[in-house]
Amino acid sequence: MDMDRTIHEQVVEDLYAEALALADEARAVFDLRDEASHDNTPDEVRIALSIEGLRTTTRVMHVLAWLLNQRAYHAGELTKLQLLRHGTLGEERPSDPANMEKLELATRALIRDTERLHARVARLDEEQRQIESAKDPVSDMQGRIAQAFAGR
Secondary structure (H helix, E strand, C coil): CCHHHHHHHHHHHHHHHHHHHHHHHHHHHHCCCCHHHHCCCCHHHHHHHHHHHHHHHHHHHHHHHHHHHHHHHHCCCCCHHHHHHHCCCCCCCCCCHHHHHHCCHHHHHHHHHHHHHHHHHHHHHHHHHHHHHHCCHHHHHHHHHHHHHHCC
16 A cells, blocks of 8 residues: 555545534534524524525535545445546535624534535545546556657
8 A cells, every 4th residue: 555545545534534523513503403492593594594504514415425435445445437437526505605694603613614624625636636637548558658668
């Protein structure tokens, strides 16, 4: 196992732990079933909480799905091709500033944390795809031909 893969595996595991913690926190913050605590909450705030809650949980689930695909690849359960074809990160849908103004500071901080996590994973995803696209078969064949003739 090469060092880059080992480092990547550790990064994936660390991000996975962070994503799980954020998912649990999001579940607690956006759980609207306890209506007694929301009796005096204005409708606009409850709607903003619902909208941003859906965006936040979707964002975290996209990150978790991407990380689970990475873990499956490292465990040998997916090939590199399967990972690249089916392991894309879901599109980011940023929070609405108008809704954010209506939410408590702690809720806004949680949303920002999930946005930062998604951005970090998006950078990893993009980097991984750029590296793999540079490894196209034509370039690989040209490299082997160049090596074969370099010794002559």
